[in-house]
Amino acid sequence: MMTIESPDTPSARSGAYPPARTRRISGRKAWPAAVAAAFVAAQLVLVRPGIGLGWDETVYVSQVSGHAPAAYFSAPRARGVSLLVAPIASWSSSTPLLRVYLSLLSGLALYLALRSWRGLLPTRVVALGGALFASLWVTLFYGPEAMPNYWVATGGLAAVGCFLRAQADRTPRGPVWGLAASAALMAWMRPTDAVWVTLPLMAALVVVRRWRHKWLLIALVAGLVAGAAEWVIEAYVSYGGLGSRLSDASRIQGELRWNNAIDDQLRSLSGRTLCRPCTGGMPHPVVFAWWFAVPVLALAGLPAAVRARRASLTVLPLACAATAAVPYLLFIGYAAPRFLLPAYALLAIPVADTLVLLVTRARGVWRPLTVTVVVVGLAAHLAVQGAVLWRLVDRTTASRQGWARTADALHRHGVRPPCVLTGNNGEAPHIPIAFYAGCASAQTGGADTNTTASALARAARRTPVAVLTTHGSRPPAYARTWRLVHLDGQVYAYLSPVARDAEAAAPGAGRQSPTTLPQGARTGVR
Template sequence: MLARPVPLLGLVALGYLALQALLVPADMTLEWDEVVYTSQVAPGVPDAMFSAPRARGVTWLVAPIVQVTTDPVAIRWWMMILAAGGLFLAFLPWTRLLKPTALVLAAGLFATLWVALWYGPQVMPNLYVAFGAVLAIGSLLVVRESPSGWAYAGLAAGFASVAMLRPSDVLWLGVVAGPAALLWRRWAAAATILVAAVVGSVPWVVEAYTSFGSLLQRWAAAGEVQGGIAPAPGFWYEFKAANGPAFCRPCDIPLERPYLLIWWLALPALALVSARRHPVPLLAGLAMAAPYLFLVDYAAPRFLLPAYALLMIPAAATMSRFRPPFAVLLAAYLVVQFTAFQGVKGQDYPLRQFQAAFVQKMIDAGVTRPCTLVGTSVNPAHQFLTGCDVRIVRRGESVAEAAQGLPGVVATLSQKTPPKGAEEWDRHVLASSNGKPTWITMIRPNP
């Protein structure tokens, strides 16, 4: 059994599930982006604003569990299982392309990457873009060697899923896969790539016309949300943030312990060594990294998950050929990834739980449905936890003016002092430091 690639891959996927369950707190509250996606399909939860760059692919992944419960523990376990299954399916075509050692290394190195572990249980699209990209490229290479219905199905599923999750990413994946199919004269594969990418993009395109005016308007709005798509030193920002934080905008953090970032430079270097044997995953990985390294003016390590997944394949092929130093390299890699994971977890988890705790105090103080949160300090996570609608205060408008005509409970959330227009409302301290309030809620008295 252990000499056969498919069971070996299954063991790696189970190990990935076990590591997530062991390392990621299952009670971790959903953060801003997760709530935006989850709220779209959670019954009884107001929809958070769905901005132009977002696509609904990951909302469909979380939809089954939130029909039953919005408990974070259940959501985390659901996403962990999906992530482990996604890893298995993504690398399944590669069982026909790689030797067992290289296969286990590629899937295992990706599964132990701190970013893949941290985002495995989260409702975020980037990990599944990575799985779709690996599935697509592997299926394309199988089609080249021995076309079959299953290989074409994997190719279509890979491209369609990437398009449904992040339509912009499918363009960069297609830049490599499309010309490769044409170069090999695999016309059916080229057609499959085009059709799958178009079909997967249909929901995003339709929504562009129904909610944003047109496709061009949505594309422009998406660029504005990203801070403008233009030449930027994203490479430097992603390098500094390679071991955390999870989000770096503006990315003006100092470069600390650069020796722990060697893995980030070593990965493409190891992949390049096997460029002649595995050119397509190498080029696809570099292409999918390009917009985030050169066109985005901030960093989020999750953006590079598709590139990491693809580059792991030629890198693993290289490592499997140099066995004596392999154990040392692997041990160093695992130590760095575990250290980075603990650092990000130590930053993010307490902040999320702190937020959940003070929102629970709001609920205990009487902020229950039907309710509206009014102000500028409210984020989608507060909305999700309370189940309240949100009314943003416009410039020059007071909270009292914004609250006029709103039914049910109306409350604000602010730091230290009440917002203008809510000074006479009922005051409740949500958090304090050294005996002084740091977060308060003001609740409108019953009329």
């Protein structure tokens, strides 16, 4: 049986951490809560609750929203996020309200994840680990977003903490139930990610004799099964079976096979939410220096952990972080920083452990020098994260405001609910614009195919249909006689006759100024 002594006991303090002269345990227990509260406040201030919904967010939210028809739900997606936002999205279309709700929930999730590590390491280590993870620009940006990766990250951090606490003392039921709930949360959000994150836990329960714990194994398996059950059932109902859904998911993600995506991830760290294809030069080394420092610092604390007989507290989160990162570093042909959030969360605790050890074990003249280096390094890290986040929020806000303007222009041209938008997402992102306009989205090709050209042509006879495109692009055959209008920026639309009639019948239509198109904009019309 593995035993892990409390970091506040004399025997534990005689290991890796020197005794403190004055210990205020009750106050330090509040540190994780303070970190979670600061995380919520930072989201509300820096990410702006009014920022519009992103592309993937509109897919998840539309499944439960009364604002727009449900967008096509492709094979890799799971419905955890949709159910998470349902308490707000099912009755309100207010994006600021949804952002505040998700910010509060993300703060609570971070607190519970840190609380699962209580008694395993000093509170200051756990709180610092939470602060390091929460201060990453990718964590701050995706905490209030309706996306699954942050929830897999906090679920993974909580799962490892509960696992270790249960191994330390096999009598309490809390950690066992916590492990089951954490596994279910991860599988609820992204079943495949949940499997990758928990592989080391499963292996430890099966291979390491002193870690074999019947109820832990049952809790872990039951949690994964409970969280993934809906996804598996849906696979047989809507995707032709589990194997077919996994195959479709692989195809949509560019075929999962050996592919070194490390350079893609580095390029995305400059604030690119999706790097597909991931072209262009590398950002300045200052932007991604932390990415290399994190695993080095996490591993640097391992010798001290071994000497203190608590190696599992470092090895297990490191192993789970590695398996969580494997598919996104080695098997996928593109990058998004959010993919690695689970790995960052799991690495944060060992990194914090190393930093605290560096400061507390330094003696003499080395003490002030070490403190200075650590403080300056953390300050520089925060400055870089803040700068990337600031630019990303500005750029994202402008992009999503453009989608809202396009939706307003469609309404002025008679494309109002019930309506349908289609097009080539490489030219104009009709899926999120359809959500903003309250329309259904239709796709006749690519990963999100959910209809046919003939079906769209039939629908256009009775409802407003718009084909979004860019200047000079040729329309599909069924829309070659439709009217071309300019909506916003580089976005144009071919409008079905029903939309034209709705525009003419709208109150004040005769007073609207005619749409001005650049010379040659109608060259694709037949």
